[in-house]
Amino acid sequence: MFPGALNSEYTHELKFASNVQSIPTYQVMDTDGKVLDTANEPQVTKEEARGIYKNMLTLNAMDQVLYEAQRQGRISFYMTSFGEEALIGSAAALNPKDMVFGQYREAGVLLQRGFTLTQFMNQCYSNEMDLGKGRQMPIHYGTRDLHFQTISSPLATQIPQAAGAAYAMRREGNNLCAICYFGEGAASEGDFHAGLNMAATLGCPVIFYCRNNGYAISTPSIEQYRGDGIASRGIGYGIDTIRVDGNDIWAIYAATRAARAIAVEQNKPVLIEAMTYRVSHHSTSDDSSAYRSKKEVEDWSKRDNPIARMRAWLENKGWWAKGEDTEISKSAKAEVLAAFAAAEKLKKPAIRHLFEDVYDEIPPSLHREKAEIEALVKKYPDYYQVNDFARE
Secondary structure, three states: OOOOOOOOOOOOOOOOOOOOOOOOEEOOEOOOOOEOOHHHOOOOOHHHHHHHHHHHHHHHHHHHHHHHHHHOOOOOOOOOOOOOHHHHHHHHOOOOOOEEEOOOOOHHHHHHHOOOHHHHHHHHHOOOOOOOOOOOOOOOOOEOOOOEEOOOOOOOOHHHHHHHHHHHHHHHOOOOOEEEEEEOOHHHOHHHHHHHHHHHHHOOOEEEEEEEOOOOOOOOHHHOOOOOOOHHHHHHOOOEEEEEEOOOHHHHHHHHHHHHHHHHHHOOOEEEEEEOOOOOOOOOOOOHHHOOOHHHHHHHHHHOOHHHHHHHHHHHHOOOOOOHHHHHHHHHHHHHHHHHHHHHHOOEOOHHHHHOOOOOOOOHHHHHHHHHHHHHHHHOOOOOOHHHEOOO
16 A cells, blocks of 8 residues: 555545544443443542542632632733633643643642642742742742643643653653643644644654643634544544543543553554533633623533532442531632732842743843942832742
8 A cells, every 4th residue: 555544455446535433432431420330430549539539629719719819910811721620630630740740720630739729829920939940920830840731821832742751651661641732723824734733753652641621712613623523633643532521520531541551552642532521711812701601601610610520420339428518618618818928028039030041041131231220229229019929
């Protein structure tokens, strides 16, 4: 056969291929938290399951506080995870040393890995304790200790980066993989196609995790593509692919565990398309009522809420009491508010950080700029509000 299509067979029928059978959506439990096939019952302990659920509640509480903080002008920007909290299941299925490349809505992954509320708040305030030294917008988290690459604003740049990192992991032979999160809107970018093709042809142990929440930034999925979602594109690149119910935390958990085994053991990429619904606005810069009705959002929230679904599963197992939610949510909100208040009081990073971490040795041109800024700040301290910044 021709080298460009080794598995193709000859035919005498003139026929254009226009569609294939739609890829099914893998589901472990229904919206009432009932496992549909006992063979798929999650193999987790009571403590593990309760810990995951508490993180879902904590994420929800943090989102509520920081969303309101932005509306009050106390931070500049924020993005919530309302309706997509089940993503935490993917983090629970990974090795803690697997490298994460996030987009915008992966705070739950960090929470599951141990990122503290104080660290979240410090980053959103860009204060002197921010790990990014105040150089990023809010929600652009990153931490070397938890193997989470710093989020960058440009859409889809993390996809080829994840492929490259995974290729390095393959060469090192450390039995680790990369996981790359992105939304279905990012799959319209050229970097998506470059990243998937690179991973497929080079045999990179990477999990591509697409959150298909139906609306990208503000465009309904029906206006984004005509094919069978994003999953069909993975098959087109020769990548093992699965579509899962993105509101079913145990479907996500099982799919991610299986995907990781394929990636690490076979040195090949896997694509997961998680079908979910963005209940929130895209960000604090968006008003989703411009492209969907409020009734649609309310109906989705009532019909299929990932948190309610997980709680129902726990209650069915006898691992969660009906009154616990109120207590845990109240406690989580108090912890969030305490971290929030502490972060708000801290100063901005020292001005010298403007010139660090790019060059191994600062070049003469930057030394001159640094001296110029120091002179201006010294001459006009009130104008530059020097007391708001940490001292050298």
